[in-house]
Amino acid sequence: MHNRIETIAQQSLQNNEISHEDAIYLSQAGNDEVYDLFYWANRIRLKYFGQTVKACSIVSAKQGTCTEDCAFCSQSSYYPTAIEKYNLIEENKIVDAALYAENTGAHSLGIVTSGYSIDNENELDRVCRAISTISRDAHIHPHGSFGVLTREMADALAKSGLKRINHNLETSERFFRNICTTHTYADRLNTIYASKQAGLEICCGAIFGIGEETEDRIHLAFTLKKLDVDSVPLNFLHPIPGTPMGNRSVLTPMEILKIISLFRFILPDKEIKIAGGREKNLRSLQSWMFYAGANSTMIGNYLTTKGKPGEEDLQMIKDLGLELERTSNDEMI
Template sequence: MPPSSATVPPTAELPAAQPAGGDIGTDDDILQTARRQVLEDGNGLSAEQTLTVLRLGDDRISEALALAHEVRMRWCGPDVEVEGIVSLKTGGCPEDCHFCSQSGQFDSPVRAVWLDIPSLVQAAKATKDTGASEFCIVAAVRGPDERLMSQVRAGIAAIHAAVDINIACSLGMLTQEHVDALVDMGVHRYNHNLETARSHFPQVVTTHSWQERWDTCEMVRAAGMELCCGAIIGVGETLEQRAELAGQLAALEPDEVPLNFLNPRPGTPFADLPVLDATDALRTIAAFRLALPRTILRYAGGREITLGDLAVDGMLGGINAVIVGNYLTTLGRPAEADLAMLADLKMPIKSMQATF
């Protein structure tokens, strides 16, 4: 069980900081240890062990990915979960997440827009047509107000009447009243990312705390909804902080962890940060799978510019879910391209029946 909201897991004591990237040292035993501990026994790597994987040299990435794939097949099975997302309310968010062009505090081109209910239903139908089992309604807000909850309620009712698909939501930080209402609406899964390690969070967001995010995640879990809680990699964190985040996610025990890679957006404070190197992204995928052996690990935003054609390596290195189509403010790959990739890899798409 995850710890109570009053007791957040402490930051692991890790070795001295190293720059996030490059050929930064090897450990001849960590993958052997992972084979015994993770593959055979199903126990994820600790934060310190995860850091050792993140420090593996480039010459060992293929080995780490191969082991991560074995772990995924052993503890999650062959199915890949496909999901589509749509923004019910885009832009104008009062928060200052430094990577996000939807913040009303930044000089970005995204402006506040609301999606009408018929368009929401059409998006759900289009998502279902790809073979997806999950449709996520997202809103750029600190947390839902009465207007948003009313729109979500009406949208979910209309979708349920028209489409046989699981509905997830991502509506910011919640109160217990919000959580109870979403359960009553039949929301299957709630997304609320930790984004980055607790120790790095103040450099990424200043308008709310990491603890507030953690508290929302705990309420969601306690209410019986599935919890989707992920990360954005490449926001200036050190390798130690990347490993710290993996350990904090493991302590939270989410059903799903979406892995986003920074796609620097014009007008945001992180606009000039570099795109994460593809080898670092693959190292991170393997490390997170070894830290989270039983969790859905989903390709999310930024994989297109970070990995390109190497996205296949991630699918063969621990990833077992994908968001198809476009993201909230950035373009993704066409759904047909991802479905063709899964077909080429002979990876079956998770059926609706398997999600209930």
């Protein structure tokens, strides 16, 4: 198996698409073979990104009372969770979050609002004004996640200075109906298409440990490759009491590292970002995410769950001999 993993890796190192059969083969690596998988995933990361990694932060700008029924989500109004709920926060608080994230070493700030979409014109205007201020006053890239978007919404966000939109597919198309019934996979794809047409970069990934099979993970990875997204955030279920998945067991650290490596083989030159659920799922093996192929991570808190203090993550990156990518003044022009 070792030789075949190396053969597949050579294709990824040349940015040639591996086959579906090869992806299945990689996903079945076991025992000592997983270390060979990690070794080559790391080699692919080094070729395309060197020793540089990115860190991003998010701010939960509007939280709770979401109309959608995503089975893993603490913010859905369908489920009795104990999270704090609030409407869109003031523009100055969003800007303050960006300045704080910049000071902690983050390359970008993701502004995240709960709900199917941006509710109305006033809410869109407020978000756009905050993005414009961040673009002018902070040396950090403003990113955003606002649910389903029309082309007009995407255009307005891009014009305000938004650099990248986050809109996850979450899982494969065939499995999606098992985790959400209030909107469709096509709704999510259409938001990605609209955002691309508006000139926005695309951050699109998934959540794992929600009952999906290996085939779902592979199908999703190839879908993201076909969409040519810029960044792929990988989230791992952090079970929230009150949700339908509140009692699910979490994935093992080694299974998660294999998922990261699989995505690096399939998406060799794309940013792979380790996001929600990292601390709970990877536990003492969090630093291994980079050697399994990731080149980006979130720092600080998530939407409704706590992360590690940013200082600890930055120290981990330094201890690994990796270099944190900063946002330069030239990038902001």
